[in-house]
Amino acid sequence: MLRFTLRQIEYAVTIHDHGSVAAASASLGVAQPTLSAALAKLEEQVGLQLFIRHHAQGVSPSPAGLKFLAEARNLLAHAQDLQRDTAAAGTAVEGVLSLGSFATIAPAFVPQLISSFMALHPAVSIRMAEGTQDELFAGLRGGQHDLALLYDVDMPDDLAITPLTAITPYVLLPAKHRLTRLRQVPLVALRDEPFILLNIAPSRVYFSRILEQAGITPKVAFSSPSLEVVRGLVGQGLGYSILVTRPHGDHSYAGDELTIRPIAEDVERGVIALAALKQMRKTRLVSAFEAHCVNYFKKRGSSV
Amino acid sequence: MLRFTLRQIEYAVTIHDHGSVAAASASLGVAQPTLSAALAKLEEQVGLQLFIRHHAQGVSPSPAGLKFLAEARNLLAHAQDLQRDTAAAGTAVEGVLSLGSFATIAPAFVPQLISSFMALHPAVSIRMAEGTQDELFAGLRGGQHDLALLYDVDMPDDLAITPLTAITPYVLLPAKHRLTRLRQVPLVALRDEPFILLNIAPSRVYFSRILEQAGITPKVAFSSPSLEVVRGLVGQGLGYSILVTRPHGDHSYAGDELTIRPIAEDVERGVIALAALKQMRKTRLVSAFEAHCVNYFKKRGSSV
DNA sequence: TCTTTGCATAGGAATTGGCGATGTTGCGGT
DNA sequence: ACCGCAACATCGCCAATTCCTATGCAAAGA
Structure with missing residues (x-):
């Protein structure tokens, strides 16, 4: 069990940066007693005295505290990196999109869809996989694919369908x-x-x-x-x-x-669609690709 | 402000390892709803759906979740490293000891003290500094020294004194x-x-x-x-x-x-002592060095 | 169809984290 | 020598979070 929290680390590092609890509290926007208590608790939990208290003139790190703070700073930076990457993944159109595609559809559409999408969003890369309808269902459910390009036939109802075009x-x-x-x-x-x-x-x-x-x-x-x-x-x-x-x-x-x-008769046309797990919350990237596909087929007319 | 906690990361990674919330809860020793809620909250806070839920057969990471989890695992390992290092610093005799020493005492005692101590504890290194009494006081108060070797004369009362030997x-x-x-x-x-x-x-x-x-x-x-x-x-x-x-x-x-x-008369003898800040909680390393010094002088007799 | 498995939800208790008010203590100015 | 100030610690209280037990619900498997 971890004995400290990222918040404690953040507080300790900020105190170190400012050389005083009071200054750090102003900078962090929390009350001074909050920091004082948090620091005391962190010291208790890690079993080290990190700072030496000076009356009326702030605090200074102890020798052991200095070593701890140096490493704590790294950890904090690491956490902030993860936070930044994650926020980007949620809000920016970047990263890796995993697209599954029905084997007989793939060669006809996927190359164009991918290349036009990547022209719009250079920070994106796309992982392709082909498979049968059932393999695509399994891939969506198992997290191998974000989206699957397939025929809208016999779709299980845990999938959300976005029709793209009809082919005759x-x-x-x-x-x-x-x-x-x-x-x-x-x-x-x-x-x-x-x-x-x-x-x-x-x-x-x-x-x-x-x-x-x-x-x-x-x-x-x-x-x-x-x-x-x-x-x-x-x-x-x-x-x-x-x-x-x-x-x-x-x-x-x-x-x-x-x-x-x-065919002379008026037959049921085949609908090509994108499928995603209904329960999946989509990232910006996935939504953008989905919109791009809809748009792509709208522009070239709904029929092939 | 960081939007996730180390505990959440630990939970998410454990869920990933076990492939199910229930199994992870058993492994972590917390209730299953706790994990379920913690995971939902983490997903909300980072703005990504990390796992796909399967009825009656656990969860599997989403494509975005897989990427997040890979980085989260690194962060968790980093935090655990810091925890381990810190625990060692508190309980093992290892690391760096910062010793200040009064200039005229240093050459007579410090080399022997250091070499005998390091023979007992090879994982230790010692940083030496010399200075006047006032500089040593300031060094202790400012966190430059863990301990100071000096004459027990006119000591300010924020320092704790450990007498070592008396010299005539x-x-x-x-x-x-x-x-x-x-x-x-x-x-x-x-x-x-x-x-x-x-x-x-x-x-x-x-x-x-x-x-x-x-x-x-x-x-x-x-x-x-x-x-x-x-x-x-x-x-x-x-x-x-x-x-x-x-x-x-x-x-x-x-x-x-x-x-x-x-001197023919029975004069007051000079006492050489180790000083430390009273308010400092000592690490195992510092305590061990202090004990070693006491022991060193006890063995060779209290007088020089 | 019934049981089992496993995630989600609900409600309540315990812990944590936050606040303002107040106490303490050395520093610096008078 | 004294006094006010600066800065950390402590206290009491409140809010938010975390965790628990109990229960619900849906799919898988028999």
Whole structure:
């Protein structure tokens, strides 16, 4: 158990600086008896007489007191440093932001968000992590992330959601598929086609729901958690897929040509959002990044 | 004004170590609500949420909390260092002792006292200073010395005296003086001789008092604050002196031969003592040195 | 669904920290 | 030699803080 307080240390150092209890009390804005008592108590608690009392002419440090005061001064400075850093962390936009991001969203948005934010706030650095929706939830709850960028689907209610933008799903077809003739593909036209499912939570739920809302029970021919595998399977003519993320380029890894077509029906759009723990009080930095993201998507229009 | 206390820091760090408020409370021996409230208050005061609360499974640090806790841990360690050092200063025989010494006493005793003490306590170092009686008083009062080695004459009553040994004054005569024939010199035989006074406080007072007690009003032919000057004057046959310190050798600087004779009368002896400020609470180190000095002189007999 | 676990809240007691008023004591001026 | 002043200590009281016990509440696990 610590036997002194920072306040006692502060008082003792101030008394030393002023060479008198009375002068220190004026400087600290407390009554002289308060300091006198605090000093006496500190001396009792550390077991050392720190000051020699002179009648009518202040106090002077004892040899042992001088040594103590030198170290006490360091400790006080240390505490003041911590105080300053902490106050800055609460009120300034600086420090480290830990951002988690859903794996398929990250490459599309995170680089731009980070670079535009850091241009505004050079004192900031950002720690990035990617993961599945569940990993992001766990990361938020476990304190690994301040914020998570993810799809607003099946969100647990201990998270606070800030919607950023909505993105429209599309149909991915092999280039030589017969439906590529249409400018828009009605989902009903896909009723009997084999479906290739991008099998990541929550995309799985989202895609299934879209088809279900169109009255279709998809024939899931394949499913894979990898976007590139899905594109490869489609490229090989093994079926169609429905996706939201749009890599540049119209070929799969293997080189097969792919075609993108809008969905003819008015489907539920995917909402990308920032999530934070509801119970977390946000630092200035976190709030600033959140506002920056909202602003970023507002400027470029709400749809992609 | 500092916005957190060492106790709060200690609590927060302990909570972090245990990963739960409940476990930390058991470890600290305080009630769980105490910690819960203290943590909430600390978070409010520093303006940061440090921990994320999990129902039924403890707490985990937030990203901002993790940074704060890392620095808080340093501060706590710093405070504990100071506590440990201070406790050692109060209870162990170690550190620095500041010893003042009357100029004419220092060379005769201080080297032996220091070396024998440091042989017993290797963790000790001793800072030496010499001065006149008044300078030593001021040094004790101003915190420059822990202890002063001096003559117990005319001591102000704010000092506590520890007598160490008594030394016997002697008569110093030119070697060819007629009284050197006597084995002991009665002071009354010096009634009409010119007296050479070693004029340092308090020696001056002491020597005058000895002569006065023998019913003699000395004819002060010369006075000097330097022992060697007095010996030189005596060597030149300009008078006798009464001294207590006994340098080795029986010649003055100038080479004149000197003779020492005991005083026949039963005169007041000079008492060498350690002085400390009455109001000073002594450290273990100071007490140990004081005891060592008493013991040193007891062993070699009370007289020199 | 029920029990357990663990944080939060409430209320009251004890401690601490603060104040003004007053006491004490040496220093410096008259 | 005395007196007033300066500065620290002490006292008594009040307010704020800290700590405790008892209780509430929500999620996890059986």
